[in-house]
Amino acid sequence: MSAALNTAVAFDTALLERNSRLRTSRSTLPLRSDEDVVGLRRHVRERAVAIALSLVDQTKLVTAASELARNTIKYGGSGEVHLDALEDGFKRGVGLIFVDNGPGIADLEMALRDGYTTGGGLGLGLGGSKRLVDEFEIDTRPGEGTAVSIVKWKR
């Protein structure tokens, strides 16, 4: 219990339950290191294959996950990611929610713009990820944390 408390992210955001009506399962992974990012990529790939996403859509989802997981670690310090299996009628999807207790994003509009970075990267992480998925939402509050929710649906 105490170990779980130590790693749990406390950012209280409505994004966590945004798709709860469509959710059939959820698992949560910590995001602290480079290796966690690689591990997440593998998990997301498995989920994408399980709902028979096309190879291109698999690659887009895994790439978006990699970008956002790196953001969580780099800007949020550390955090966690929830992997949700989603079902909307006959439509199936993979939902990912990245949460951290970091400083939050001061200027979200700028952060979503290509080429804008405060971390010395390429500034493609947020805006680029948004283009790779079907649904993309951010909840961020200065001093509290950031949550990013993405969904890829099987077409």
Add this chain to the structure above:
Amino acid sequence: MERIPILRMGNLLLVTIQVDMHDRLAMTLQDDLTERIVRDNAKGVLIDISALDLVDSFIGRMISNTAAMARVLDAQTVVVGMQPAVAITLVELGLTLHGVKTALNVEKGMALLGKTNF
């Protein structure tokens, strides 16, 4: 420490990336490659990414930077074997690997680096 092997063939360096690279591994490869270009007096670097099912902005930047560093060190870089799904994703992400030479496979990459290099 974990490392990606770099093979020498004449004055070419050949790297085949076969593992899902974490960020530190990508940085180590970049450092190792620049060092080997100088030490082996290499004129060309061939990076085979056909086994990679993902190139995100970090790996993409590592590839671009490596090519730029190689150029400054008088060596050409060719990236070969990118999977179609990876190419589609990379461009949609906003990365076009500007300034990086590419070829469909190792053979064509070698041809691009020039037969005089052997």
